[in-house]
Amino acid sequence: MIEIRLHGRGGQGAVIGGKILAIAVFTEGRSVQAFPSFGVERRGAPVTAFVRIDDTQINLRHNIYHPDHLIVLDHTLMNDPAIFEGLKPGGTILINTKHDPEVFAKSPILSGNRIATVDANAIAVRHKVGSATSPIVNTAIIGAFCKITGICSIESVCAAIMKGVPIKPEANAAAARDAYAEVKS
Secondary structure: OEEEEEEEEOOOOHHHHHHHHHHHHHHOOOEEEEEEEEOOOOOOOEEEEEEEEEOOOOOOOOOOOOOOEEEEOOHHHHHOHHHHOOOOOOOEEEEEOOOOHHHHHOOHHHOOOEEEEEOHHHHHHHOOOEOOOOEOOHHHHHHHHHHHHOOOOHHHHHHHHHHHOOOOHHHHHHHHHHHHHHOEO
16 A cells, blocks of 8 residues: 655645546556545645555545655645654655755655655646646646656656546646656656
């Protein structure tokens, strides 16, 4: 089983991002589970979403405590060591930032993990997904995640976006494709 934890802030689309990833993987024939965890529902508040992927039925019904992969939609969350709790050794961390992965590789807390970065904010702004001050980065980050992990194809991600994103699906799919091409690892 592959377990993924997404960390973001309200308004960035972590919950929908998890759902899009789950739909994309499901269309490729695998079992999936996606669900959120958040406190007060307000823009800017920390949000966590979870995705499980397996080749057989998934019967677990609890949060993900030992993820294989982390997706960080807001690089300021990197200041909270709790988001790295339980990450399996050798796990992948994808960070939405304009910085190269080497900047984060110096951190002792991240050593032994594969680090990738993508400037999902800039990509979302370029495609007018959200606003310049509040870009919605979920579709871009999922496109980048599929590139670095190979969990599913970008075609499946774009098809899931077209089905599951009600506003500007074409722009969101284009953002996912750009992030797929621009991710650094």
